[in-house]
Amino acid sequence: MQDNTQERQIHRHDNAAIFMHWFNTVCWMVLFITGMGLIFDPHVNYLGMWLPDFLVSVFGSGKTVAQIHMYTGVGWALVFFVFFLFRFKMYAHFVREVMSINPARDFTWMVRKNLQLLLGKNLLKKLGLSTEIPPQPFYNVGQKLFAHQTLVSGMLLFITGLYMFVAVEILANPNPEFWVWARAIHFLIAGLFLAGLLVHFYMAAISSEERPALKSMFTGEVSESYAKHHHKLWYQEVKDETKKE
Amino acid sequence: MKKNTLSNKDRRVFLKSLALMPVAGSFAGSGEARATTGVLAKLVDTTKCIGALRCKSACDSWNRLPAERTTELTGRTFMVVKRISQVRNREKISFLKWQCQHCQNPACARVCPTKAIRKFDQGAVVIVEDKCIACGSCHLACPFDVPKFDFDMGVTRKCHLCFNRYTGLRYHGLKSRTWSKPACVGSCPVSALDFGPREDMIRKARARIRDVGGYLYGVTEAGGTDVLTILREEPGKMGMVAPPAELYYHPAHSFMSDVAKPLIVIALGLSGLTVAGMLAQEIATSLREDSDDDQNDDQKKEG
Ligand code: SF4
Numbered sequence: 114m115q116d117n118t119q120e121r122q123i124h125r126h127d128n129a130a131i132f133m134h135w136f137n138t139v140c141w142m143v144l145f146i147t148g149m150g151l152i153f154d155p156h157v158n159y160l161g162m163w164l165p166d167f168l169v170s171v172f173g174s175g176k177t178v179a180q181i182h183m184y185t186g187v188g189w190a191l192v193f194f195v196f197f198l199f200r201f202k203m204y205a206h207f208v209r210e211v212m213s214i215n216p217a218r219d220f221t222w223m224v225r226k227n228l229q230l231l232l233g234k235n236l237l238k239k240l241g242l243s244t245e246i247p248p249q250p251f252y253n254v255g256q257k258l259f260a261h262q263t264l265v266s267g268m269l270l271f272i273t274g275l276y277m278f279v280a281v282e283i284l285a286n287p288n289p290e291f292w293v294w295a296r297a298i299h300f301l302i303a304g305l306f307l308a309g310l311l312v313h314f315y316m317a318a319i320s321s322e323e324r325p326a327l328k329s330m331f332t333g334e335v336s337e338s339y340a341k342h343h344h345k346l347w348y349q350e351v352k353d354e355t356k357k358e
Numbered sequence: 359m360k361k362n363t364l365s366n367k368d369r370r371v372f373l374k375s376l377a378l379m380p381v382a383g384s385f386a387g388s389g390e391a392r393a394t395t396g397v398l399a400k401l402v403d404t405t406k407c408i409g410a411l412r413c414k415s416a417c418d419s420w421n422r423l424p425a426e427r428t429t430e431l432t433g434r435t436f437m438v439v440k441r442i443s444q445v446r447n448r449e450k451i452s453f454l455k456w457q458c459q460h461c462q463n464p465a466c467a468r469v470c471p472t473k474a475i476r477k478f479d480q481g482a483v484v485i486v487e488d489k490c491i492a493c494g495s496c497h498l499a500c501p502f503d504v505p506k507f508d509f510d511m512g513v514t515r516k517c518h519l520c521f522n523r524y525t526g527l528r529y530h531g532l533k534s535r536t537w538s539k540p541a542c543v544g545s546c547p548v549s550a551l552d553f554g555p556r557e558d559m560i561r562k563a564r565a566r567i568r569d570v571g572g573y574l575y576g577v578t579e580a581g582g583t584d585v586l587t588i589l590r591e592e593p594g595k596m597g598m599v600a601p602p603a604e605l606y607y608h609p610a611h612s613f614m615s616d617v618a619k620p621l622i623v624i625a626l627g628l629s630g631l632t633v634a635g636m637l638a639q640e641i642a643t644s645l646r647e648d649s650d651d652d653q654n655d656d657q658k659k660e661g
């Protein structure tokens with residue numbers, strides 16, 4: 114992988130996908146920070162009271178923080194839906210890829226990859242365990258699981274968030290009974306999603322093995338050797354297609 | 359249920375953070391007024407009340423409310439006078455002046471997502487209306503079912519213990535230092551209402567109860583309130599639903615603190631451990647690559 118620059122590059126991400134990825138990153142960071150800034154109950158806010166206290170001292174009132182949160186959320190959803198309509202193919206491809214599950218292959222991958230990440234190849238060899246990892250398609254199993262969580266969380270956050278927004282900003286007389294449950298579910302899903310994001314963030318931004326993947330989130334391309342090593346099935350697919358042409 | 363009650367320490371932290379809140383909007387002006395007399399409480403004596411409704415008129419005019427004829431609280435009716443009768447003796451009617459009880463540990467303030475509700479050092483629990491987004495969380499949290507929407511203004515409103523008559527702070531552009539008592543208190547023709555330091559009010563009420571009998575509502579109800587009411591008998595015997603001494607929370611609120619928060623903390627812990635493990639492995643690997651021949655070091659890392 115040293116000779117990245119000379120090696121043949123394979124197209125992996127469209128510009129649209131790259132834009133959406135970074136757009137999500139920024140929006141979700143704003144949403145997460147302002148969201149946790151709206152939990153004023155010390156028994157519920159798992160990050161402690163410094164964040165809400167800080168945001169209130171910056172913005173003057175919790176209402177401003179709430180409005181930033183709500184309008185960022187609605188803005189994100191709007192952009193997302195515009196992309197969804199105009200780039201339907203991209204999303205269809207994404208959903209098809211993350212839904213392609215092969216239990217036997219995926220289970221072996223999960224066990225072996227995690228052992229390798231936590232124990233290291235050398236130790237595995239010493240213990241006499243295999244370091245072979247089953248070949249993977251466009252997304253590996255870890256990525257797929259995170260994608261599933263993203264899809265489900267995204268939908269639930271969108272539904273509960275939109276309800277809360279419409280209820281307080283447009284109708285102005287919500288059914289408080291629904292509202293408090295919507296808020297409770299919104300809170301739970303967002304917190305669990307954060308736990309998933311933590312792993313995603315480590316893999317993408319810190320792990321050296323995945324450095325090419327991070328680069329591809331800017332350039333849209335990965336080197337041939339990376340593709341072969343990490344996503345062999347996808348690599349073969351791409352090769353077959355280019356041969357046909 | 360224990361978890362749902364703020365401990366004294368938590369409560370101090372909570373009140374401290376409320377005190378840090380900048381005074382804005384309706385409160386524009388004079389800044390913090392320090393309590394000189396400690397917590398002030400209102401005493402309502404139903405053994406004296408004759409149902410003259412002067413308090414209601416005084417409340418409506420001081421707060422410029424439309425004087426609705428109702429016995430249920432609304433967003434534009436901050437207090438009502440209800441007829442209650444003893445369960446044992448239906449003939450024996452008493453009048454109950456009813457409004458926000460100004461809890462010492464207000465559940466409404468704890469659940470508000472915009473921190474629009476504030477407990478003053480002097481006792482009043484006040485909704486800062488321009489911070490309210492009308493979500494209704496406080497309606498469900500209140501053990502007395504007090505907060506209600508004012509649909510015209512699109513916010514939740516309730517009794518504020520006329521804090522703008524004695525703290526020098528403004529409410530809807532209105533403030534005064536000439537008064538030392540809520541509007542209702544001075545208007546009562548039979549002196550069934552009183553206002554002053556909570557300890558004094560409790561002492562007075564106990565003296566009254568020694569004379570005529572009865573029950574002092576608000577000492578322990580919902581963890582103690584700064585509105586005290588002398589009832590002829592215990593709340594149950596007056597056909598009132600007594601709120602628990604420990605704070606009750608709507609299941610959605612308990613769900614957030616007792617289910618969602620622990621689940622999230624566990625999930626964050628697991629993913630944090632995973633990340634830490636991978637990071638340790640990554641560092642070990644890179645160190646090994648740096649000093650491939652240093653066997654001792656290598657073994658230590660793996661051990
Ligand atoms: S209705 Fe207003 S005061 Fe009550 S919890 Fe919601 S934002 Fe806070």
Ligand code: SF4
Pocket residue numbers: 457458459460461464465466467483499500501502503504505516
């Ligand atoms: S009676 Fe209800 S509205 Fe009044 S302070 Fe207590 S919880 Fe809040």
